[in-house]
Amino acid sequence: xxxxxxxxxxxxxxxxxxxxxxxxxxxxxxxxxxxxxxxxxxxxxxxxxxxxxxxxxxxxxxxxxxxxxxxxxxxxxxxxxxxxxxxxxxxxxxxxxxxxxxxxxxxxxxxxxxxxxxxxxxxxxxxxxxxxxxxxxxxxxxxxxxxxxxxxxxxxxxxxxxxxxxxxxxxxxxxxxxxxxxxxxxxxxxxxxxxxxxxxxxxxxxxxxxxxxxxxxxxxxxxxxxxxxxxxxxxxxxxxxxxxxxxxxxxxxxxxxxxxxxxxxxxxxxxxxxxxxxxxxxxxx
Amino acid sequence: xxxxxxxxxxxxxxxxxxxxxxxxxxxxxxxxxxxxxxxxxxxxxxxxxxxxxxxxxxxxxxxxxxxxxxxxxxxxxxxxxxxxxxxxxxxxxxxxxxxxxxxxxxxxxxxxxxxxxxxxxxxxxxxxxxxxxxxxxxxxxxxxxxxxxxxxxxxxxxxxx
Numbered sequence: 001x002x003x004x005x006x007x008x009x010x011x012x013x014x015x016x017x018x019x020x021x022x023x024x025x026x027x028x029x030x031x032x033x034x035x036x037x038x039x040x041x042x043x044x045x046x047x048x049x050x051x052x053x054x055x056x057x058x059x060x061x062x063x064x065x066x067x068x069x070x071x072x073x074x075x076x077x078x079x080x081x082x083x084x085x086x087x088x089x090x091x092x093x094x095x096x097x098x099x100x101x102x103x104x105x106x107x108x109x110x111x112x113x114x115x116x117x118x119x120x121x122x123x124x125x126x127x128x129x130x131x132x133x134x135x136x137x138x139x140x141x142x143x144x145x146x147x148x149x150x151x152x153x154x155x156x157x158x159x160x161x162x163x164x165x166x167x168x169x170x171x172x173x174x175x176x177x178x179x180x181x182x183x184x185x186x187x188x189x190x191x192x193x194x195x196x197x198x199x200x201x202x203x204x205x206x207x208x209x210x211x212x213x214x215x216x217x218x219x220x221x222x223x224x225x226x227x228x229x230x231x232x233x234x235x236x237x238x239x240x241x242x243x244x245x246x247x248x249x250x251x252x253x254x255x256x257x258x259x260x261x262x263x264x265x266x267x268x269x270x271x272x273x274x275x276x277x278x279x280x281x282x283x284x285x
Numbered sequence: 286x287x288x289x290x291x292x293x294x295x296x297x298x299x300x301x302x303x304x305x306x307x308x309x310x311x312x313x314x315x316x317x318x319x320x321x322x323x324x325x326x327x328x329x330x331x332x333x334x335x336x337x338x339x340x341x342x343x344x345x346x347x348x349x350x351x352x353x354x355x356x357x358x359x360x361x362x363x364x365x366x367x368x369x370x371x372x373x374x375x376x377x378x379x380x381x382x383x384x385x386x387x388x389x390x391x392x393x394x395x396x397x398x399x400x401x402x403x404x405x406x407x408x409x410x411x412x413x414x415x416x417x418x419x420x421x422x423x424x425x426x427x428x429x430x431x432x433x434x435x436x437x438x439x440x441x442x443x444x445x446x
Binding site (some may be wrong): 042 | 306345350400401418
């Protein structure tokens, strides 16, 4: 239960970090941000990186601000930054509500938003959030800067579109409409455990009918994603039990559930129906 | 790669000059290199919370930080809670409410609860319950820990006024 030996590198600027990553990525070099996923994996020796580039001392990576269209979240913004409101927009309440479901309080003190995305655990709350709301990932390397849409970013279990020399430097999360409603629900057997299924929903109500529905499902498939069939079941319908149940059923029909030591596909499919319905019910509270 | 790095850890206001490999966790360094064995190590992968300490005012799992990352930071462990012979309100409350039996998880619970209450003195009862789900105790059934922390929270708020 002790990590294997590694060499630690401590860049002070983003340029230094990118240069180190460019040089060391091919020699099994990794970025160390909050370390709340990477260090346990190293303790189990499932990961034995030869080099760790520790970005905790890099200037400017704690950026967390809004330009009125999107919230920009830097590579070292911790989960705990979202314990309170971060922007004058319904997105703030959404992030605060979701954040308190991430692991436990001491983990949230260290773990980072961008680190969760780069780690890409299927059950990650932030992966679900960015996939549902259509975030843009800003990947940087010595070769330049690349913008990656959330739907193109997640590439299966713990796999992303990031090249090995790219750092996820920032994420831009679009603000919600001022009248937007949101709901979130996840199921796990103990508080703080990885969710076996989770759902985030957001929509507006126009002329008493649901519009611009977004229904995301996480923890159920290799990557979180929006479920178009569930969104179609909501748009144009009055918010309420009938539309919510139809959308939940559409989502559970649409997913191709993971099977693992915790559960089989059939049970997880049913959990998807439950978490989508509960997320939609939460949106009315 | 296995070469040792010289650094100074500041624990409860005392400087400890040590030399450790980069892979040395903060938990191991606190116990093995600094001799402060009040901090306990349970699971070594961030699940149990026994190794919780306060680093620059934040309660964190010391098994999920490397010692080299804590250089220059203010580390607080259970040894720093009492003021001489006077126990911290949280320690006294754990005694008064029977919040411990074997005591293995206790330092972690104390540092978790103190760390959170210093940051958020007016935290709601519900949120406090959620915070206490961070750490594992296999003896008490948690009820007495919850009672102790709620009592200490009230006491700590009183002392702040």
